[in-house]
Structure formats: C-alpha cells, structure tokens
Amino acid sequence: MPSPKTLEPFFTPKTIAVIGASNTVGKVGYNIFVNLKNSKVKKIFPINPKYKKVQGVKAYSSISELKTKIDMTVISIPAPFVPGALEDCMKSKVKGVVIVSAGFSEVGEKKLTKQIADLIKKYPKTRVIGPNCVGVINTNNNVDTTFFEKSRMKAPKKGNLSFISQSGALAAMIIDWVSAQEFGINKFVSYGNAMDVDEADLLEYFGQDKETKVITVYLEGARDGEKFYRVAKKVSKKKPIVVLKGGKNEQTRQAVASHTGSLAGSAKVYEAVFKQSGIIEADEILDLFNISKLLEKETLPKGNRVQIITNGGGLGLVAADQVISNDLKLSKLSKGTIKKLKKLMPKAIFENPIDLLGDSTVENYMDTINLVNKDKNVDIILVLILFNPPTIKTNNIGIWRKTRKQVSKPTIVCSFGSEFTINYMRKIEEAGFTTFKYPSLAAKALKELVEYSNYLKKN
C-alpha cells in the first residue's frame, strides 16, 4: 500500500491542470474550471486543443506542452479519450489525476476500463481518483474539482470533519445541505469506481491528516474488504470513523452492482466488519451527520448515564423515553449535588429529568449544568429548553459561552420551534454547545458516542 502522503497533491496542489476545460457555459469542463479558479491555488492550466484561452486563461493543447510540473490534473472529456489523456499525465509525472468522466465499469464498458487499469499498474507513481466521480473539495484552500453550479450546490463551511463518498451525486446533495447546517467540512472526496485510490486509502490518509477530527463515510461496497478492515481497525483507534452503508438489503444489493459496479456484500458481513474494526455505523443520512457532528464537538463520555435538565415536564418525559430506548441510562444525582441545587432553586424538582419549572431563568440553567457537570454519577448532560417562558432572556449569551468553557462532559442542548427558538439556538451553538432539534436525534447519536467510547476502552 503506497504511503498516504502520495494523496497529498489532491488536497494541497500548488499547480492544477484541467483536461477538458471549456468556454461553453453549463458544460462540466466549464464549471470545474470556474470552481478551481476560485481556489487559492494560483497556477491553474486549462488543457483543450480547441481553445487559445479558456475563461481568460491561456490554454494548452496537451499536458506535455506544459513546462510547469503539475501536482493535480482533473480529466473531464468523453470516456474514449480518457486513457490517452491519462497516459499523457503519467508520462509527464503528474502526481494525482482525478478522472471525472463516466462511461467505464459502471456501464459495463470493459475495454476502456482495462486500459486504465493497465496504466495504473504501469505508472504507480501517479495516483488516480475515479473515474465516474466528482473529485475533491478542500475548504482550507478552496480546491474544488466538483462540476455543479454554485447556485445549486453551495460550498460547505470549514470544519474538522472529512467526508468520503463513493457516490458523487448523493455527496453533492449532502454537501449542499451541509452548507446550510451549523457544522462544517474539512475535506471531501468522491472516489467513484475506485480503480486506484479506494476507501481504505482515503481512511488511511484522513487518519494521519491533522486537520481531520472525524471521518464520515458513505460506502456502497469496499473494493478490497480485507484492506478496508485492516486500515479501519488501525485508524478508528486514532479518530472516529462513521459509516453509512448504501445497499444493505439483499434486494438493494443487486441495485448496487449496477450503480458503481462494486460488490456490496451481505449486510451482516458488513455489520460484523464495522463492529470489529471500531467503525460507527449510521442508520441513515441524518444520523451519519448527527453522530459525526457530535464526535467533532464533544469529548467521549466515560459511561452512559445521562442527566436530563428541562423547564417543561412533558418535554423531559419524551426525552427520557428516548434516552432509555437508545440503551442509555438515566443518571441518579448524588445527594450532595441535589442539596446544592435545592439551595439555589428551592421549588425545582431534582430528579431525572431535573424540572427547573416554567418560570426558571437562563442563570438557573447555567447553575444546574455546572453542578451536574461536577457530579460523578453523571456522564452526559442533555439540556432541553422551552423558549416560550418570558423568564428565558435573550440578552445573556455570554453566560452560555462562559458555562461551555467550564463544562467538560458531553453536553447537548435540544429545542425546536419557529424564528425565536431557531435564532436563540443558533446563538447557543455559536457559544460552543452542540445543539440538536429533537431529543430523539440527540439520544440516537449519543448511543453511538457511548459505544465508540466502550470500543476504545476494550481495544
């Protein structure tokens, strides 16, 4: 297995060439060049024999014409021309090639697929991502090889989560969605048919990437199951890997085969592989990112004992049900903590859920969070707030920030509503807390946090 360092040119290239860069608005080669021109990389070369200039930049007819050494080349031309262009790149010692073009194994095209496979074998120093992929995004330098228009696919914010996806279209959709969320992405790779760089290579790369804290993966089928298992087992000890497996069922597995041409494998085999290699498996897209976001922001809990704090009995009850049905436990506050809390808030109910009652204040919440954080009987704090009561003032976000700095245990704040609640929750998130809308989603993600923590203790 080549060093993960060989993938560096895809993420931090100093020079980029685009084979198939175009002047025709709306074409894939047009959009790729627009997106890459907006990156921090200064030396970008369009390769297209049809043009003298592409989008105002001097064009070249082939990669061999360039005198500059190229770190990354993006290929976006019809499939039959790809092997030739790829060989040009390899002969010119390009370090990384992203083949965006489709029309290979995923449509049963064998001849062209074999030509590419042979080239990859012959020139192992050039790493290849694709074909049939959307490529790479790095939010640190805005390198972006995707071909979707920015009006329809917004760029994600910068975060500490890196996202690997076998499917390009689904990933593009997810990334656009992430751009409207309160968390960000560090790097993204869609690797398509995985003829050279596969999911295991990318796991290895992100495992040693200092900017990546959590690795989030959409996987349909691993190209090399054993390699995937080996790498995942190693990497998951350093940082969490969260995977959504597409094509889990017998019926859907047949659909996978026709989609990316990879072997989906039985759901049970994958579940076992995930479990034994320390991979956190998500049930669905929403969970995939809820779990990842939680792992990115919070420390791992020491156990599964959750203390709920609320200002509404019904809401606390619903959350308690979710805690229990997700294999978490309701913690039992120590007598010392209850005594201190009762002194501060004589009327409130200090059980689990703690009910601070409808006339409680933000200060009451902060005092409670701080004391619960110090209680050795509590591993996780789940804060629920109804924002309807006027005693919940809006002018005190500073004390949220202060409290967050004092609190060491995983702490989640949940609420949902319209404008007032949405705005307030955004401020709480900005103050450093992890927020979720519904307690059900928080509990589901917390369960995985606890399981991963247990895995690390045993392995």
Add this chain to the structure above:
Amino acid sequence: MPSPKTLEPFFTPKTIAVIGASNTVGKVGYNIFVNLKNSKVKKIFPINPKYKKVQGVKAYSSISELKTKIDMTVISIPAPFVPGALEDCMKSKVKGVVIVSAGFSEVGEKKLTKQIADLIKKYPKTRVIGPNCVGVINTNNNVDTTFFEKSRMKAPKKGNLSFISQSGALAAMIIDWVSAQEFGINKFVSYGNAMDVDEADLLEYFGQDKETKVITVYLEGARDGEKFYRVAKKVSKKKPIVVLKGGKNEQTRQAVASHTGSLAGSAKVYEAVFKQSGIIEADEILDLFNISKLLEKETLPKGNRVQIITNGGGLGLVAADQVISNDLKLSKLSKGTIKKLKKLMPKAIFENPIDLLGDSTVENYMDTINLVNKDKNVDIILVLILFNPPTIKTNNIGIWRKTRKQVSKPTIVCSFGSEFTINYMRKIEEAGFTTFKYPSLAAKALKELVEYSNYLKKN
C-alpha cells in the same frame, strides 16, 4: 358520556369571559386577553374586580354581573380562588370553562382538587377543560386561550389536523414549531389534569368534527383506559388517530406521576391498547407530525409496494434500504409500463429504484410518475430528486401541479439541501405534493400509513 356537542362552545364561542384578565404586561391574564382580543369573536369580557377597564375594554368584577350569556370562560387566577370563580361560572350557566391556573393534583393539592371535582359533579352542564392547561386554539376563528407571547409562540397555519395534548408546555413548543412547517392545524386542545374533559371526550369531539381530518395526540396517561379504548376504536374507523405516548418506560413512568398526576400504565399495555383500537403509535415528536401530515394529505395505499424514482443512484439506494427496513416492499413494474417508459427515456434504468439519470428533466419525472401511477403493481410512489443538475429547470411548477391532480396513489417527494433545494421543494409542496427531507422519514411514516390501511381492511 355527554354528547361531543357540549364541547362546541370551547371552539366556536360567540361570547367569551376572561377571569383574571390583566393590564400588567407579561402576566398570564394579560397575554390570554391579548390573544383572545385578536380572535374573530367580538364579545369578550374581562373579569377583574381590580380594574374598570382591561386593555381598553370595560371590566366586570364577577361573571354574575354580566347580562350576556357566556359560551366560554377562561380562568387564570391563583388556585385558591379557582373553585369560587368556577362556581360563579356554573351558576351563571357558562357552557365551557377553561381553567388555566395550576396548583392542583399535579402538585399534590387535594382540598382544592376535591372542591373542583364536587362542582363538576354538581353542575354537569358546564364542561371544564383543565386545570393546569393552556387551553384551546381554533385556527378558523382565531380563538386562542394560550398565554404565551406571540413573539415566542407563533400561531399555526390553518390545516386539517387537530392536535390534543396532555402537556401544555410541550404542546406550545410544538405549535410554535408547526407554525414554521408547511402543514397546518385546525384545532388544538391542551387539557392538563383532565378533571372533566379528557382525551376520550376530545377524540369523540374531533371524530365528529367535519373540519378535522387527522387527530394527533400527545398522551401521558389516559384518565379512563376503558373509555379511551372504546372511543378510540370507534373514531379510528372514521379518521386516523396518531398518538405519541410520553412516559413509555418503567423509569419514566415514575416521572409521569409527578408531572400530571395521571397513571402512565405499562408501555406494553398501551401498545396493545393502541394496536387493538386502530391507533397509530409514533415513536417520537418528529414521527408524530410526519405521520399526521402524510395522512392529512394522501389517500391510503392499497398495499405496501413502493416504487422509487430518482435521478441519483446512491440516493435511490439509501431510500431502498429505508423502504425495506420499514417493512415495505420494492414494487416490480409491469412489462407494459417499462415498455412505455423505455420508449420515452431510452437511456434510463427502469428497475426499482428507477434511475432517470443525472441529465433527466422535470418532464421526465412527470411522465414517469404518471405511468407508474397507472401500474397495478405499485401502491406508493417515492420520488427523490437531486436538484444539482441544471437540466432540472425551475420555471415549470405548473406541470408539478398538473401531475399532482392526475396522480391518485400516495406520492412523496424527498430532497434536502440548501437555499435552491429548499425553495424548489416549497413550490412542489405548494403544488400539492407531500414533501419530506429525508427518505428515512418518509419510509417510517409510510409504514404507519400501510399499517393503518391494513387495520381498516380487517376491522
């Protein structure tokens, strides 16, 4: 059991009195009067011996002073004064009384609770909602007895779904949240301690209410289990009842007792009661409204065979997994349908999921939906769209509306993303389709639709 018609004065009163109406900004009695003044009911009387006028309206010192017959009175005064005020109402033959005040059985107050119980027995012609509740909202005439400020709790849009909630605070949160959703509410009742009007009475009322199509319930514990079962079994044959049960687990049941003072009953007993009485049980808040919304908008499916239509393979795969794991089946298109579709779209893949491919158009979607709708092998249509491809034009919402009118089977459109997608999806919803963000949520709600449909066939 009194006729459900006796509850009519709570929803369509012609005259309203507010005992405890206040001029002090921020007080419960202030907010209630503000909200009721904004209703379409013209005759609203503040009752407060402290004031000559409340918010510019002539005040009275007691209900007996009024010459007008009062349909509904809202009581918001300290608990010790409630029995006296209630008796005044009853003697004056007020038809319905909402007791917003708290401080009764829910805090273990026995004497005042008994006084109220005795009055309810003595004057059965006056119906009582509460105490310890937020009361009633009717979006048809804007009658609204809740006491939350409108800046923090927006009014819901008008819809065909009526919502019953034991918990007032949780309901207020949910209603505020609903105001920002694309569906609406017809009527809402928070009934608190249920000393007279209980969940069964309200089920019966909404069962015969022509404006209510779906009954959505948050329940902690039924006051009279047998009555609840009997009424639910009858009503569920006429219209769907969707229930979220708070306090499902042994541990949380103890918390219920301290919250509304009602007996929560074992989760298994409730599950059995729900199943046998045709009630649809939701796992969590989000499901409660997803299922309700789906039932409000779509017809019941004849079976559980779902046809997925997508323009992205990965997305289709993830949705197919969700369909299968929610006990639904992937349908098999008939040969005739495939032949017709292939003629229109020779390159697309007509399996399940149908993959219209990344360069498909809205017209391709409409043609496919129409033909799939006619296929007798399909019961439900699940449409997934990636909005990234520029071939998906935005200027053709009219054909969505036209298609919706032609399609008879339950049809859901799923997509998620940022601005572009959100705006487009809103238009699709306005065109008449039911939309969900994630296929997982759609599949979960569809499962309940199928189960309810099966229940009706057998009962």
